[in-house]
Amino acid sequence: xxxxxxxxxxxxxxxxxxxxxxxxxxxxxxxxxxxxxxxxxxxxxxxxxxxxxxxxxxxxxxxxxxxxxxxxxxxxxxxxxxxxxxxxxxxxxxxxxxxxxxxxxxxxxxxxxxxxxxxxxxxxxxxxxxxxxxxxxxxxxxxxxxxxxxxxxxxxxxxxxxxxxxxxxxxxxxxxxxxxxxxxxxxxxxxxxxxxxxxxx
Numbered sequence: 001x002x003x004x005x006x007x008x009x010x011x012x013x014x015x016x017x018x019x020x021x022x023x024x025x026x027x028x029x030x031x032x033x034x035x036x037x038x039x040x041x042x043x044x045x046x047x048x049x050x051x052x053x054x055x056x057x058x059x060x061x062x063x064x065x066x067x068x069x070x071x072x073x074x075x076x077x078x079x080x081x082x083x084x085x086x087x088x089x090x091x092x093x094x095x096x097x098x099x100x101x102x103x104x105x106x107x108x109x110x111x112x113x114x115x116x117x118x119x120x121x122x123x124x125x126x127x128x129x130x131x132x133x134x135x136x137x138x139x140x141x142x143x144x145x146x147x148x149x150x151x152x153x154x155x156x157x158x159x160x161x162x163x164x165x166x167x168x169x170x171x172x173x174x175x176x177x178x179x180x181x182x183x184x185x186x187x188x189x190x191x192x193x194x195x196x197x198x199x200x201x
Contacts, residue, residue: 003107008046009066010152012117012166013097015089017058023092025058029195035085036198039064042078044071047107047199051115051192054174060093061117061192063168065102072099100154100166104134108148112170112197114177118189122163133165136185140169143183145176170194 017023032050039048044067053059066072075081089095122129130153137149152166167185171177177191 003109005065005106005150006102006104008102009069009072009099010102010150011064011066011072011097011099012152012168013062013064013095015060015062015093015095016056017060017093019058021092025052027092028058028060028089031085031088032196034088035062036196038078038081038085039075040198040200042071042075044068045075045200047197049115049197050195052195054191054193060195061115063115069099098154098164098166100152103130103151103153104137105150105168106148107150107199108170110147110172112147112194113173114171115192115194116167116169116171116177116186116189117192118167118169118186120165120167122165126163130165133167133185136183137167140180140183140185143176143180145172146170146180147172 015028017025017028036048039045045064046067047065049063051061053061120129120133134151137151140146140149147170149170150168152168154164154166156163169186169189174191180186181189
């Protein structure tokens with residue numbers, strides 16, 4: 001069972017800890033409770049996910065969902081977020097982020113053990129690429145162990161960039177994810193262990 005999540009604003013942030021700055025996994029994860037507190041107090045904030053890469057120690061994926069883009073921007077501009085959360089992340093980790101909107105899928109109602117992330121570059125007809133990718137995701141939904149999926153469209157920020165589609169998939173465990181790795185929708189997918197997921201009240 002899944003809860004519908006189409007039409008939401010999503011931020012997918014990848015952090016890679018830099019040992020040369022004195023950071024480590026424990027220090028990074030100590031920020032999570034304060035991040036949750038600030039997030040839960042923000043108007044329009046819906047859900048927050050923390051996951052750790054299985055193939056690369058010290059890499060994390062932090063994903064947040066919002067009612068709309070205005071809600072996301074309002075929190076990003078809040079000094080409390082930078083003071084209590086952002087500066088602590090940025091002082092020990094490199095940061096890459098994309099913002100987009102959900103075009104298909106939902107949230108898992110059961111607790112997930114693994115989060116998968118697949119990126120699809122969009123070349124040529126964007127709508128045709130979306131249709132093709134949506135079909136590939138639909139074919140994946142009968143797979144044992146898949147709890148939920150979301151397809152996120154990320155628009156290019158300038159004319160030299162390309163649009164992209166990101167597929168988030170939630171799995172019961174690593175074995176389920178790895179058994180499905182040959183599916184077209186999971187080509188090049190990265191595996192992350194779910195550390196914590198929070199939904200606002």
